[in-house]
Amino acid sequence: MKIDTAYLAKNIRLLVLNMVYKAKASHVGSCFSIADIVAVLYGKILNVKPSDPKWINRDRFILSKGHSAAAIYAALALRGFISKDDLKSYGESGSLLMTHVSHKIKGVEFSTGSLGHGLPFATGKAMAAKKNKKLWKTFVILSDGELDEGSNWEAFMFAAHHKLDNLVAVIDYNKLQSLDSVENTLGIEPLTDKLEAFGWAVKEVDGHDLADLEKQLEAAPWITEKPSVLIAHTTKGKGVSFMQNKVEWHYKSPNPEQFDLSVKEIENSL
Amino acid sequence: MRNAFIHELVALAEKNKNIVLIVGDLGFSVIEPFVERFPDRFINAGVAEQNMMGLAAGMASEGCHVFVYSIANFPTFRCAEQIRNDVDYHKLPVTVVAVGGGMGYGNLGYSHHAIQDYALIRSMPNMLIAAPGDPFEVRACMKYLINNPQPSYLRLGKAGEPNMNLEIPTIFPGKWNKIGKKTSMEVKRKAILSTGATLEIAVNLSKQSEFSEYEVFSMPLWGQSYKVLQKELAVNFDEIITIEDHLLDGGFGSWMMESLSFHSLANLIKPRALSSDVCGMVGTQKSLNEFGGLLNIIS
Numbered sequence: 001m002k003i004d005t006a007y008l009a010k011n012i013r014l015l016v017l018n019m020v021y022k023a024k025a026s027h028v029g030s031c032f033s034i035a036d037i038v039a040v041l042y043g044k045i046l047n048v049k050p051s052d053p054k055w056i057n058r059d060r061f062i063l064s065k066g067h068s069a070a071a072i073y074a075a076l077a078l079r080g081f082i083s084k085d086d087l088k089s090y091g092e093s094g095s096l097l098m099t100h101v102s103h104k105i106k107g108v109e110f111s112t113g114s115l116g117h118g119l120p121f122a123t124g125k126a127m128a129a130k131k132n133k134k135l136w137k138t139f140v141i142l143s144d145g146e147l148d149e150g151s152n153w154e155a156f157m158f159a160a161h162h163k164l165d166n167l168v169a170v171i172d173y174n175k176l177q178s179l180d181s182v183e184n185t186l187g188i189e190p191l192t193d194k195l196e197a198f199g200w201a202v203k204e205v206d207g208h209d210l211a212d213l214e215k216q217l218e219a220a221p222w223i224t225e226k227p228s229v230l231i232a233h234t235t236k237g238k239g240v241s242f243m244q245n246k247v248e249w250h251y252k253s254p255n256p257e258q259f260d261l262s263v264k265e266i267e268n269s270l
Numbered sequence: 271m272r273n274a275f276i277h278e279l280v281a282l283a284e285k286n287k288n289i290v291l292i293v294g295d296l297g298f299s300v301i302e303p304f305v306e307r308f309p310d311r312f313i314n315a316g317v318a319e320q321n322m323m324g325l326a327a328g329m330a331s332e333g334c335h336v337f338v339y340s341i342a343n344f345p346t347f348r349c350a351e352q353i354r355n356d357v358d359y360h361k362l363p364v365t366v367v368a369v370g371g372g373m374g375y376g377n378l379g380y381s382h383h384a385i386q387d388y389a390l391i392r393s394m395p396n397m398l399i400a401a402p403g404d405p406f407e408v409r410a411c412m413k414y415l416i417n418n419p420q421p422s423y424l425r426l427g428k429a430g431e432p433n434m435n436l437e438i439p440t441i442f443p444g445k446w447n448k449i450g451k452k453t454s455m456e457v458k459r460k461a462i463l464s465t466g467a468t469l470e471i472a473v474n475l476s477k478q479s480e481f482s483e484y485e486v487f488s489m490p491l492w493g494q495s496y497k498v499l500q501k502e503l504a505v506n507f508d509e510i511i512t513i514e515d516h517l518l519d520g521g522f523g524s525w526m527m528e529s530l531s532f533h534s535l536a537n538l539i540k541p542r543a544l545s546s547d548v549c550g551m552v553g554t555q556k557s558l559n560e561f562g563g564l565l566n567i568i569s
Binding site for chain 2 (some may be wrong): 117
């Protein structure tokens with residue numbers, strides 16, 4: 001199936017915008033930050049079957065920064081795991097679509113919300129695959145602020161020690177946390193050096209360069225017997241100029257005027 | 271109890287290839303039989319309990335029944351959120367195995383006293399608590415857990431506990447297990463009901479003249495889902511002394527009182543739990559149980 005990742009990314013953003021606007025929800029900036037990564041994963045990389053979400057040989061995908069759920073729900077709708085109508089209940093009372101990613105939705109492996117849970121869980125899946133001699137891979141998206149959580153570093157150590165080269169992590173490095181920049185909160189540089197010192201194969205990429213994202217993710221594992229981590233340099237709020245690199249769009253939801261402006265800007269992109 | 275656990279685990283793992291044992295760099299002189307027999311199904315996750323529990327959940331999501339073994343405080347409070355979110359919420363077959371429940375490691379100090387663990391675990395709706403009172407009950411719990419894989423908490427004592435049951439009992443969650451001869455025709459209207467490693471204390475109490483009217487039961491399997499069963503069992507008695515090596519708040523007696531309060535029967539329960547004065551004390555398990563008020567019960 002030929003999938004245009006640019007088309008996918010643009011429509012992920014539009015669906016996200018509609019969801020968060022209708023639900024008056026937060027985290028639109030976080031969703032836009034990973035929209036291109038998600039588009040490449042669901043459009044080109046993940047070996048999955050929308051008609052059979054539990055297909056035994058599927059690649060596993062974990063969203064550790066669960067607050068970006070809307071981007072995943074949008075991708076799942078665009079790929080046919082769920083319907084676009086399902087998205088209308090996002091965040092509403094009684095809905096299965098909670099605003100942190102939910103395993104009760106077809107195609108979602110694991111619910112998150114508390115940060116620092118996705119990588120250890122993904123490591124367990126990768127470990128199980130190795131033990132059972134399965135060829136599928138496990139992909140996980142983490143945020144940069146999430147790296148404050150010590151549990152991630154426990155998992156970084158464990159995955160490298162056990163040579164889990166079937167595990168691929170993508171760090172959404174938009175340099176903003178919920179109150180301030182990463183640098184002003186708990187600086188994580190030199191990030192590449194740290195991750196290499198923990199025993200991972202590390203690459204950096206422009207997290208909005210669809211072709212390069214695909215090239216790097218397609219080639220993983222980059223070093224045999226090492227887990228791979230792609231540091232994706234991203235822009236929080238990417239795609240809507242007045243949201244970009246603005247820390248407040250971690251929490252704010254667009255008002256009607258901002259919604260209309262955002263829709264126009266995204267629709268007119270590309 | 272811990273030896274009964276590992277021998278039962280090895281025996282059951284012979285038949286069930288999905289069983290995996292993960293330890294948090296603990297288990298010296300206990301886990302070796304499993305490690306030697308199934309080296310490919312054993313992982314030492316190191317001193318990193320959050321990753322250990324998330325890892326266990328991830329493996330369980332791929333068909334493994336994962337037993338996560340450590341000293342009681344470590345695989346519980348240190349990774350409570352991983353148990354809550356990753357294991358319990360996702361209903362994954364991870365059995366948290368805590369050795370040294372209660373004051374089993376009394377002289378190691380407060381950090382190693384497991385006297386609030388029931389409170390933590392029983393607040394999670396899908397967790398089944400398995401708190402055996404002797405080695406026979408350990409084997410019974412293990413058989414139940416393997417046959418019914420689910421989020422679960424196996425709370426063990428240490429080693430050397432005598433058997434109070436006459437044989438491996440048949441147990442079910444929320445059901446009371448009568449200790450002693452099953453053929454007694456005498457119907458007693460008072461009960462001592464124990465969970466976990468206090469079973470020996472309960473039996474010894476029943477041998478004292480002032481408790482000769484009491485029948486001893488254990489409840490090795492319990493949790494939120496089984497409160498509804500308690501009324502029909504409790505109404506057969508005029509008084510039920512619950513006993514546990516745990517603080518009263520959030521413990522087993524508290525669970526029984528909550529179970530019966532819906533039926534205005536909570537006053538049947540006379541809970542006997544460790545006094546919070548024991549927090550911070552150092553001593554043997556027996557001395558701390560005594561200081562905490564378990565050995566000198568006056569009803």
